[in-house]
Amino acid sequence: MSLAIGIDVGGTKLLGGVVDDDGRVIARLRRETPREGGSALTALVAELVHQLQEDTREKISKIGLSAAGFVSADRERMLAATNIAGWTGVNLAEELEPLIGARVIVENDANAACWGEYRYGAGRDSRNMIFLILGTGLGGGLITNGELFRGAHGTAAEFGHMRLNASGPLCGCGARGCFEQYCAGPALMRHVEESIAAAPERAFELLRYGDGTLSGLTGKHIAAAAHDGDRIATTAFKITGEWLGLGLASLVVTLDPDLIILGGGVSEAGEILISPARESLRRNASFSGHSLPPLVAASLGNDAGLIGVADLARG
Numbered sequence: 570m571s572l573a574i575g576i577d578v579g580g581t582k583l584l585g586g587v588v589d590d591d592g593r594v595i596a597r598l599r600r601e602t603p604r605e606g607g608s609a610l611t612a613l614v615a616e617l618v619h620q621l622q623e624d625t626r627e628k629i630s631k632i633g634l635s636a637a638g639f640v641s642a643d644r645e646r647m648l649a650a651t652n653i654a655g656w657t658g659v660n661l662a663e664e665l666e667p668l669i670g671a672r673v674i675v676e677n678d679a680n681a682a683c684w685g686e687y688r689y690g691a692g693r694d695s696r697n698m699i700f701l702i703l704g705t706g707l708g709g710g711l712i713t714n715g716e717l718f719r720g721a722h723g724t725a726a727e728f729g730h731m732r733l734n735a736s737g738p739l740c741g742c743g744a745r746g747c748f749e750q751y752c753a754g755p756a757l758m759r760h761v762e763e764s765i766a767a768a769p770e771r772a773f774e775l776l777r778y779g780d781g782t783l784s785g786l787t788g789k790h791i792a793a794a795a796h797d798g799d800r801i802a803t804t805a806f807k808i809t810g811e812w813l814g815l816g817l818a819s820l821v822v823t824l825d826p827d828l829i830i831l832g833g834g835v836s837e838a839g840e841i842l843i844s845p846a847r848e849s850l851r852r853n854a855s856f857s858g859h860s861l862p863p864l865v866a867a868s869l870g871n872d873a874g875l876i877g878v879a880d881l882a883r884g
C-alpha cells in the first residue's frame with residue numbers, strides 16, 4: 570500500500586489527510602487557517618504533516634499541498650495566493666522541505682479537486698473531463714486524455730474568469746462579466762435579491778429559513794427553501810443554472826469533454842441547480858445534434874482536494 574499525505578489549505582481552514590492508493594482517507598486533521606498566513610501557515614502545514622505521520626506511525630514522504638491561487642508550472646511556488654495572506658511569491662516546496670524532510674508538490678485547489686474526482690470520484694470512467702467548483706468563486710479543472718491540463722504557466726482552466734458579458738458585474742480579477750459573477754455563491758445571493766425586488770411579497774417565506782433578514786440567508790438556506798418548493802429560491806437556482814449552461818456551452822464546443830462534474834457548496838443543491846443547467850447547456854450548445862456530455866454532481870465533497878493532491882504527490 571502506498572500512502573500519501575494531502576493538505577488542502579483554504580481561506581478559513583486546513584484539511585489534512587493520509588490517503589491510501591484506493592483514494593480512502595485513513596487519517597484526517599482539521600485546523601483553522603492562521604489569519605496572518607505567511608510563515609505561520611507554512612509552519613502549521615509542517616505540523617499537520619508530522620501529526621499525520623505520527624497518527625499513522627508511517628514515515629510518509631509523498632506530500633501534496635493544495636491552495637487557491639496560481640501555482641508555478643513546476644508545482645513549487647505560489648505565483649499569486651488569492652485568499653491567503655503572505656504566500657504570494659513564496660516557494661512552498663523549498664520552505665517546507667527542511668521542516669518536513671521531504672519534497673512537497675503544490676497544486677491549485679480546483680485542479681487538485683478535479684484530479685481527486687477524476688481518479689476516485691464521479692469522473693472515474695472519464696478521459697476528457699471538465700470540472701467546475703462553485704463556492705465563493707468558480708474554480709475549474711480540466712482533464713484531457715487522462716491528464717491534468719495545466720497550460721504553459723500552470724494556470725490553465727480558470728473557467729471562472731471566462732467572460733460571458735463585457736458589460737457585466739465587476740469581478741475581483743478586474744474584468745467585467747466573468748463566469749463566476751453569474752454562478753458562484755455571491756451570484757446566487759444576487760439572483761435571490763433580484764427575485765425579491767421583483768416580487769417582495771414572496772420574500773416572507775424564504776426569510777424564515779434564516780434569521781429573518783436577507784443578509785442572514787446562506788446558500789444552504791436557499792437550497793433548503795428550493796427543495797421545499799419556495800418560488801424565489803427555485804428561481805434563483807434557475808437563473809444560476811441558465812448562466813451555468815451558457816458558460817458550459819462555450820467550454821463544450823471548445824473542449825469536447827465526455828463528462829462535466831459540478832462540485833462545491835452551490836452545487837450541493839443537486840438537481841435544483843443541475844437540471845436547469847443541463848437544459849440551458851442543451852439550448853445554448855452550438856452545432857445542435859452534437860452529442861452533449863452528461864452533467865453530474867461531484868462525489869467526494871470537501872475531501873476532493875486533499876485526496877487529489879495526495880494522489881498527484883504519489884506521481
Ligand SMILES: [Zn+2]
Binds near residue numbers: 730742743744747
Ligand atoms: Zn474574473
